[in-house]
Amino acid sequence: MAAPAEDGVMADTVVYLPSHVDFTAADEPTAWISVAETLFASATVLWEHELAPAYREIREQARRPFDRERHDPVAKRLLHPQAFELLCGYAIENLLKACAVARLRKSGESVIKNAALHKLETKHRLVKMCRDEGFTLSKREEVLLEQLEAAIRWTARYPVHLTAKGTIQRGSQSTDWDTASGLVKRLVAHCSRSGG
DSSP states (O other): OEEEOTTSSEEEEEOOOOSOOOGGGGGOHHHHHHHHHHHHHHHHHHIIIIIHHHHHHHHHHHTSOOOHHHHHHHHHHTTTHHHHHHHHHHHHHHHHHHHHHHHHHHTTOOSEETTEEOSSOOSOOHHHHHHHTTOOOOHHHHHHHHHHHHIIIIITTOSSOSSTTTOOOOOOOOOOHHHHHHHHHHHHHHHHHHTO
16 A cells, blocks of 8 residues: 655555454453554544544634634534544443453354354344343444444445435434443453453
């Protein structure tokens, strides 16, 4: 992959990825947790440095007469909720997979069969994954996960759903930081109790 040069043009630098990844890491809950931590750390940076300040500014602007020069830069920063949702959703999905791997390991099973993953959810159904792991959700957490599911499947990735029927009103609402961060902490604890 070429790296961007200082002037924004791609340089001729190539980044080489390792030719071999130890596939047996899929049977290690800690591998899934490590990826989840990285994803959630990135979501945290977006929240703390872009979204939270932008939402505070919007609340302050709502108290003053409209001023386009002040409004437009803040509105542009609010394009990031979709990236935040995607990162949060993938982090939570990885935590849930860590819980599933730990549960399967306890029963002597592997998630690897014929050099491929199996027995793991592949359709990003976060609410279902929570239920499968015996993880109880609050109504607020369930709503958040439904929004994150949509973000993973399409709203944060594509302009439309695969079908007109599946296309819902776009607009990011998964910006409940307290619910997201609390859920991640609870999932980490749940996974630890499961043997992850």
